[in-house]
Amino acid sequence: MTERLDGFHAEDAAVLHAGLVSAPFVTVDDTGARHANRNFRTTQIGGEHFTAFRTTLSKSRLNFLALLRGNYQDYVLNDAAFTFLENRQVDPALLAHLKTCEPRRFANQVPLLEYLAANGIDIFDKEIIRPFAEAGIWGAIRHHGLVGNAVIVSDDAGQFRVGTHALCWVHAERLLHKLMPATPGQVRHVETLRDLIWRFYKALKAYQRRPDPRAARGIQARFDRIFSLRTGYGDLDKLLFRLRRRKAELLRVLERPETPLHTNASERDLRGFVIKRKISGGTVSRNGRQARDSMLGLMKTCQKLGLSFWHYLGDRLGIGDEDHLVAPLASMVAARA
Numbered sequence: 001m002t003e004r005l006d007g008f009h010a011e012d013a014a015v016l017h018a019g020l021v022s023a024p025f026v027t028v029d030d031t032g033a034r035h036a037n038r039n040f041r042t043t044q045i046g047g048e049h050f051t052a053f054r055t056t057l058s059k060s061r062l063n064f065l066a067l068l069r070g071n072y073q074d075y076v077l078n079d080a081a082f083t084f085l086e087n088r089q090v091d092p093a094l095l096a097h098l099k100t101c102e103p104r105r106f107a108n109q110v111p112l113l114e115y116l117a118a119n120g121i122d123i124f125d126k127e128i129i130r131p132f133a134e135a136g137i138w139g140a141i142r143h144h145g146l147v148g149n150a151v152i153v154s155d156d157a158g159q160f161r162v163g164t165h166a167l168c169w170v171h172a173e174r175l176l177h178k179l180m181p182a183t184p185g186q187v188r189h190v191e192t193l194r195d196l197i198w199r200f201y202k203a204l205k206a207y208q209r210r211p212d213p214r215a216a217r218g219i220q221a222r223f224d225r226i227f228s229l230r231t232g233y234g235d236l237d238k239l240l241f242r243l244r245r246r247k248a249e250l251l252r253v254l255e256r257p258e259t260p261l262h263t264n265a266s267e268r269d270l271r272g273f274v275i276k277r278k279i280s281g282g283t284v285s286r287n288g289r290q291a292r293d294s295m296l297g298l299m300k301t302c303q304k305l306g307l308s309f310w311h312y313l314g315d316r317l318g319i320g321d322e323d324h325l326v327a328p329l330a331s332m333v334a335a336r337a
Contacts, residue, residue: 022337034282081139
C-alpha cells in the first residue's frame with residue numbers, strides 16, 4: 001500500500017505549491033514523529049483550502065525554508081536573500097563581496113558553496129554558513145513566486161519566523177499559565193492581565209469582521225497601555241515587555257484582516273496525524289513515511305475543499321464513476337484563493 005503512489009505524491013506536491021503561490025495566509029505547526037526508530041518532526045503547512053505534511057529529521061529554520069521551497073533544489077542570491085541576511089545582522093563586509101547587479105542562481109548547494117568560498121566566506125564554519133544557506137533558499141522561494149504576500153502564522157517557534165510573520169494569540173496568552181505566582185497579589189495580577197488580554201482579543205475579532213482605520217489606531221493604543229503595565233511582579237513584567245516587543249506580529253491582523261488570530265487550524269490538522277501515531281506508532285521505510293504524509297495531506301485538503309476523499313480515491317484509482325469525477329486538487333486550491 002506504500003508503493004506505486006507516485007501520482008498521489010505528485011498531486012500532494014502540486015497542492016502545496018498551489019497553496020503557497022495563492023493563499024493569503026498559511027498557518028504552521030509541528031509535532032513529534034518516530035521514523036526508523038529515530039525521533040523525527042512532522043511539520044504541517046496549511047491554509048483555508050489546503051494542507052500538507054512533511055516529516056523530516058530536523059526542525060530548524062533551514063529545514064522549514066526547504067519545505068517551503070517544495071520540489072525546487074536551487075539557491076538564489078537576490079534582493080530577498082540579501083534583505084534576509086541584513087535582518088539576520090550578517091557582517092556587512094561579507095555581504096559587500098556578494099552583492100551584484102543581477103541575481104545569482106545556483107542549481108544546488110555545491111555551486112553555492114563554491115561561490116561563497118571564492119568570495120572569502122568560511123564555508124566550514126556552521127555559524128557563518130547557516131544564514132547564507134537560509135538566505136539562498138529564501139531567495140529561491142521568492143524567485144519561484146512561493147509564499148508571495150502570504151502571512152505565516154505560527155506559535156512563535158523560532159524556525160517559523162520568516163517572511164511576513166504573525167503570532168498566535170492563544171499561544172501568547174498561554175505564557176501567562178507558565179508563570180508561578182507565589183503570593184495572592186501576584187495571582188491577582190496574572191488574573192487581571194489574562195482578563196485584559198482576552199477582552200483585547202475580542203476587540204481584534206470584532207475588527208476582523210469590520211476593519212476600520214480609526215479602530216485600528218485605537219487598538220494599537222490599547223495594546224500599548226496593556227503591555228506597558230508594570231505590576232511589580234518581576235516575571236510577569238518581563239513577559240509583558242517581551243510581548244510588547246512582538247507588537248507588529250501580534251497586530252498583523254490590523255493590516256491584513258484575513259489573517260487568523262491563532263493556529264487552531266494547524267492543531268486540528270495535526271490531530272489526525274497524532275491519532276494515527278498513537279494507534280500505529282511510527283514508520284519504518286521511506287515509502288511508508290512519504291505515503292502517510294501525502295495521503296493525510298490529500299485527505300485534509302479534500303475535507304477543506306468539501307470533497308469526499310472516498311470519491312477522490314476512486315477517481316484517481318480509476319474505479320470511480322462519471323458522477324464523481326474530481327478535478328486536480330491543485331487547480332481547485334488556486335481557484336478558491
